[in-house]
Amino acid sequence: MDESTESGGHAVTRTALLEAAADVFADVGFQNATIREICQKAGANVAAVNYHFRDKEGLYSEVLRVQGRLAQSRFPSNAGLADDAPAEQRLEVFIRSFLQRVLSEEIANRHGRMMAREMVEPTAALDQLVRQIIQPQANQLHEIVGSLLPAGTPPETVRLHSLSIVGQILFYAHCRPVLSRLEPRSAYDFIELDQLTQHITRFSLAALRDSSPTPTRRRTASSSRRPISR
Amino acid sequence: MDESTESGGHAVTRTALLEAAADVFADVGFQNATIREICQKAGANVAAVNYHFRDKEGLYSEVLRVQGRLAQSRFPSNAGLADDAPAEQRLEVFIRSFLQRVLSEEIANRHGRMMAREMVEPTAALDQLVRQIIQPQANQLHEIVGSLLPAGTPPETVRLHSLSIVGQILFYAHCRPVLSRLEPRSAYDFIELDQLTQHITRFSLAALRDSSPTPTRRRTASSSRRPISR
């Protein structure tokens, strides 16, 4: 009953389920995925999921685990760049591999799409994901951004700048449906990785270079200074 | 049977349904919302939705319509700013009201949250939304960004820069679950509108000022030049 370690033993059905489930979950998300569709794709009986993974959620979190490891080896964050490479270069590499992880729809990349969904409509698995995958990447980006900003920049400012970079990247993952409707015949549908990487890198580097003192409170036009209510 | 124009006649149930539905749809999205919960909140019978709006989707699109008009008057995009105000100022106002529309969780703002959901997990209503709401805003932003970039900047570059700005904004709307988990005790949960507006405005203005020639193709480190497959 302990399946926690995929302990060899040709569990062909189990593997087929993981494979099919990855496809379906990445395509339609946890909620909209049906066990029946997954089992059909896997050529298995409806009861197979419950037998091998306890329940739908067990299958989901296992898929997340497996695909996570897969993605990590497929698109390593540092992309084989030396740790002492110039920060500008490390930023570009970080942005490129992030874009690949999240945007690429090749078969290898169901993880990115699952992550994108998990960010917007979280399941119970998000906590684990944040700890194991998102947090380390955030730290890495903070380190890069920190070394691109003047020494002594407060951590909060570093964080805000990092988030501005991540936001630009994730936008293309989250809002693709809107983009393709905005300008159907434009290049939106057919984004080239290099072009996008270069734009976001340049845009962000320019912003970082020009980082004015620190955005501590300054009154501006028509500002109402009210917190965004929760 | 033609309810297309809300033709007076004190249809109290109809109104209550629209009100309750706006709450529920904004909270949990179209899929996860149940007619039974909406009707209970509205103090109406389960059949009421089908009677007044044909079906669940009819109710949804009507809610979207009504809330759209409401939001437009609540958070006007130009925020009462003169059309000939300096572009820098127009950008700041644009960013602030966008943030308000999308992030604010006050009662008035169910539309922003519905839009955010619609962008990530579209329903049939997205086409209409893009045409009526998103497209005009995109044009407005393009105009602002265009006038901040050197004359003669190709439209594609203007678009990329605009998207970088929108991405920063929407990030906070879409990824809040992740943010609050990343640093639970930090200011993530309690974002102040002014601080955020100022950061994104400065970040973007700096990037726009420094807009290098045009990011037309240049080979960089470890670049693989492969399009992001669809």
Add this chain to the structure above:
DNA sequence: GTCAGTTTTAAACAGATGTTTGAAATGTCA
């Protein structure tokens, strides 16, 4: 070949959910 353990299977179960129905209630207007 037998037998214990594992895996698969068809069927049914249980609950949720959008929708329909036909009667009852309510409102409108002459």
Add this chain to the structure above:
DNA sequence: TGACATTTCAAACATCTGTTTAAAACTGAC
């Protein structure tokens, strides 16, 4: 008031979906 249309209601209907069950099929060691 009485006749007609509109609106509400409880109940049932039809699907869909995750899960369980108990029997059957399979596997591998002896």
